[in-house]
């Protein structure tokens with residue numbers, strides 16, 4: 001495996017051609033097409049309850065398409081790691097790893113509504129439907145060798161951090177057994193109150209071990225200078241993402257929370273890369289421009305809501321439209337906010353020490369009191385008059401305690417709160433009609 | 448104005464379709480109740496047409512229920528949660544907790560002292576705890592609906608039925624019958640277990656909250672009694688409980 005790296009073989013050549021020529025060329029063609037389209041549409045006022053679409057959305061599509069395109073040629077050319085969303089990826093980037101985010105990929109499968117098909121493949125092997133739909137989609141995709149992105153590169157290393165849930169560990173063990181590659185685990189203890197010094201030490205030891213393992217797979221160890229630089233980029237990207245979100249404190253919010261669910265992709269999958277930061281700079285500037293011009297994410301913003309938990313990926317548009325038609329916008333979500341918080345704690349002056357804190361103190365690894373404080377703060381900062389807590393059948397750690405959170409938010413902040421039972425990935429676990437009926441009843445109660 | 452028809456309300460539920468004509472005070476002057484037909488548009492158009500013909504003129508129409516989007520000519524379309532709250536508030540005139548047990552779902556709605564929905568909880572994931580659940584089990588036991596109260600009131604205690612899933616409860620009840628347990632006790636136990644489920648959906652109620660009930664199941668006295676004891680307070684059945692949603696729909700266009 002070590003020999004894979006540095007061997008400028010056929011795979012590497014293909015990879016470099018795709019990365020340096022094909023990707024940029026496709027991007028150019030795509031933007032030329034988009035320019036023609038927007039020229040043809042000039043003067044047309046978009047119909048429906050939404051404001052004009054974000055220009056950056058096109059750039060986002062290009063960025064993510066290139067990422068997945070490069071991925072198709074990555075194995076055999078550069079070391080490939082499959083990584084959980086909350087993993088300290090800053091350690092891998094300097095070694096030239098191509099990082100695949102199965103969660104991000106599963107979300108894509110969910111948007112395309114292929115989760116039931118992928119899931120059935122592993123349900124037949126005995127996996128329960130009660131498991132989170134992300135691992136079901138991902139493992140199904142591996143078993144069937146089917147993916148909406150064409151092809152995922154085979155991993156050389158599996159990197160799992162259990163700061164989001166324990167399910168990831170079992171999921172990655174299944175991947176390790178399938179691919180016969182090493183699995184490296186970072187296991188931050190669950191934090192009640194504040195993390196203790198011995199917790200931090202324990203996580204730090206694991207990061208040191210990670211440096212060793214990643215170095216062995218890549219064929220060399222990352223230098224501290226390299227880690228510092230990636231940490232700087234990751235921090236900057238996270239802060240930029242936070243600035244994008246913060247623009248929604250304005251009235252009207254210049255975009256919708258639903259837009260945010262899609263624009264989160266680079267901070268998850270490309271964190272620590274310059275193109276991620278360039279993208280968020282562009283997005284932030286566009287949002288600022290919209291704020292200056294008074295352009296809203298929806299045309300007629302009358303109510304501002306907070307959303308808790310992952311989105312219902314396969315019905316994101318349906319939910320947003322239902323709300324926007326009645327003047328409701330999700331102006332902030334605890335999910336997108338989590339990505340603006342964790343990385344902001346990493347510090348190039350102490351990359352490892354700060355990574356310990358950043359990756360331990362994340363929302364899903366903390367007690368309910370902290371989760372409540374985050375929700376209450378967001379509701380106030382974004383002047384929300386209501387909140388929808390998505391009780392996600394898939395994501396138990398995120399959904400537990402929501403009935404208590406609902407009562408406290410309603411009582412302490414005097415806002416209307418509802419719990420919506422759904423699933424982020426599997427349409428079989430959500431009756432859209434009933435869900436929309438409940439959301440409608442909730443909106444009617446604001447009259 | 449009292450007795451002067453002012454609005455029509457339509458509630459297209461999963462089991463029955465209800466249409467009411469109300470006066471300015473919310474009194475129901477006329478109504479129709481029919482099993483819901485798969486062709487909702489035709490059914491509701493016919494029912495509204497019949498009532499309008501009797502009145503000799505057309506009135507504004509409010510629509511609610513699962514089939515609310517398919518009521519032609521509706522002036523206003525609202526969810527059954529809002530309409531039940533409005534209907535209940537019109538009847539009680541103050542804040543209350545409404546338990547609506549219909550054919551397909553059970554709703555708990557906290558109605559504020561202004562008649563608005565404060566909060567709501569619903570069981571709409573499965574048939575357990577709904578009219579449909581009772582219908583299935585009673586059908587299996589061959590007990591007609593109007594004899595349920597007689598059986599339940601004769602039992603000196605309920606035989607515990609632990610399953611609240613329609614499928615499992617049905618087979619559990621069959622095994623209890625096969626074991627030779629008294630039908631009266633089984634029926635009482637069944638109602639008690641259902642009531643407990645509804646009570647847990649309601650959560651902790653403030654001590655002074657008054658509870659009212661609507662929906663077809665409210666016509667089942669055994670269920671009302673079981674619910675009163677599970678909630679440890681009197682449960683008042685609203686007049687014409689099946690029509691509360693339609694009343695709320697009519698009130699919204701009054």
Ligand code: SF4
Nearest residue numbers: 132134164165167395
């Ligand atoms: S259970 Fe939640 S945290 Fe875990 S993989 Fe699924 S969505 Fe992510």
